Amino acid sequence: MFHLGWFLGDSTGIHQWWGPWSSTNATDWMKPDIYVDLATSLERGGFDLMFIEDTAMVEDTYGGSMEMSLKYGEMVPKNDPMLYMPLMAQATKHLGLVGTVSTIQYPPYLAARQAVSMDHVTKGRSGINVVTSVSHRVAQNFGYDQHLAHAERYAMANEWMDVVSALWESWDPDAVLMDKTEPRFADHTKVHTIDFEGTYFKVRGPLNTMPGPQRRPVVAQAGNSTPGRELAAAHADCMLALCKNPDEMRALRQDMDARLIAHGRKPGDLKILFMTIPVVAETDEDARELQRRAEAARHDQSAIDMRLWAMSYASGGTIDYGKFDLDGPVPQEIGTGETTTAKAWLENSEDMTLRDLVTGPFNYGMDFVGSYDTVAEQMGEAMDAAGGDGFLIYKPVTRKHIIEITDGLCPALQERGLIRTRYEHPTFRENLLAF
Ligand SMILES: Cc1cc2nc3c(=O)[nH]c(=O)nc-3n(C[C@H](O)[C@H](O)[C@H](O)COP(=O)(O)O)c2cc1C
Structure with missing residues (x-):
């Protein structure tokens, strides 16, 4: 399955x-x-x-x-x-x-x-x-002038996840008592600060809500x-x-x-x-007909615009595909945005025109x-x-x-x-x- x-x-x-x-x-x-x-x-x-x-x-x-x-x-x-x-x-x-x-x-x-x-x-x-x-x-x-470089974005994301994970663990599994007799909702010795201090984040904790059904x-x-x-x-x-x-x-x-x-x-x-x-x-024939129509529609101006738009976005805002000749070669830079997506879209495009690329099949x-x-x-x-x-x-x-x-x-x-x-x-x- x-x-x-x-x-x-x-x-x-x-x-x-x-x-x-x-x-x-x-x-x-x-x-x-x-x-x-x-x-x-x-x-x-x-x-x-x-x-x-x-x-x-x-x-x-x-x-x-x-x-x-x-x-x-x-x-x-x-x-x-x-x-x-x-x-x-x-x-x-x-x-x-x-x-x-x-x-x-x-x-x-x-x-x-x-x-x-x-x-x-x-x-x-x-x-x-x-x-x-x-x-x-x-x-x-x-608050940024420009987005961080690709490697630094991921370094920051790793630290971000460390903080989030620590906060999700800031209540011990047995911290909540719900004892109505005493009364005592939670055991304060089982809820902890995280005192995190890293390159990007400084967070004291603990989380001010108790864990949910999945905990994490x-x-x-x-x-x-x-x-x-x-x-x-x-x-x-x-x-x-x-x-x-x-x-x-x-x-x-x-x-x-x-x-x-x-x-x-x-x-x-x-x-x-x-x-x-x-x-x-x-x-099968109906599906192939749908596919044929979708392929034909890729030559519409709106479809070409939207493909060029998507490539410009995936470059992380570093490449404006609107400034290239559609009948010229495909620029081969990857940019700094969705690098895997951009690479997949540009694969084997060295001998194509930009028009061939944007009106052809796109890797999704x-x-x-x-x-x-x-x-x-x-x-x-x-x-x-x-x-x-x-x-x-x-x-x-x-x-x-x-x-x-x-x-x-x-x-x-x-x-x-x-x-x-x-x-x-x-x-x-x-x-x-x-x-
Ligand atoms: C299927 C898919 C969905 C994504 N969804 C989002 C999103 O919702 N918001 C966003 O900012 N980035 C989104 N991204 C971007 C990624 O999370 C990642 O930050 C970016 O693709 C850099 O990827 P790289 O590791 O391939 O260079 C998505 C990427 C993919 C492939």
Whole structure:
């Protein structure tokens, strides 16, 4: 069996708001309804988790202007995802909810406290996706002139996680007594300051809330560079990965197993979810037709703009792809942002024009195209070849795409015994680590 996660890549921001099936997304993206629909559908389909992206800025790298961000609704407008998590939790019973928390946006005390509060509110289903933020524009909203260099961002994230982890342990497991007779709620000798003093953070502690049902909320990590892998190996329960075939999936799994062991952990302590945007329909031919139409649409000006926008963003705000000749060679610099993503997009592009690159297939992980049964079969084979642990499905948020996955693909996966049909455990981490 493998796990399924849904990547809410536009966060609680504007989703596909024009074109087919956009429905009321333009006017209703900020209302809770679509997120609650999504969460209940994912639970019906047997998903382990929903993973909610976040960034806090208005991008202006592409074209040196905010025009394209605001014209197409690229990462703006976007609301704070944390406020939607309790609403989704209230409508579901088992789904894990992972909210993105940037180590440059949140002081560790605030993040540790918020994650534990969320664990209480969700009754043991909260998680954080620890990111270092990608671009200068985010950093500039939080007191920096420029974002820190890649290596330093990760050094800071490691220290941040050390503080958060220490705060989560600042109440001993037997600190809470709830003795109504004496009366004595908690034993003050079992709640400790952490007195942390590092390069980036100074925190006294203890946390002013008691541990939630999971004690340590689930920790996810998404960067696949060497320091990203190290951060995951040291602290995470779940890692998000961009691999385009089973060989890459297996290689990453083996690399992470070795890193986990070096950190004194077991390979089974970390689940890797591999990104995919499956194209599914009732028949193979219908799915191929959808794929053909999507390929043709890549030549639309809006699609070209949005690809160039995404590449500029992934460069960390260091490369404006709007200033290059579309019919000239592809600039080969990687930038300082999402380095793994940027490398994957530029792979084998040395002899291409920029136009070929942006109108061609983009690497968003594993490619699956076919009927629900065909894709279920292919996913099972890929996961067997890779050796585990799951897929992270990334589709535009429309009711059609949600239903195709949760009521089309998921039953086909369940019939093959590939994903769960029930949740064995009360908490998110127990279900995530169950297989
Ligand atoms: C699937 C995926 C999801 C991500 N989600 C976010 C996010 O929500 N917010 C954010 O600031 N960065 C996000 N990132 C960026 C990473 O967490 C990481 O900081 C960045 O990709 C640097 O990665 P690298 O280790 O590959 O260089 C995401 C990356 C990936 C691949």
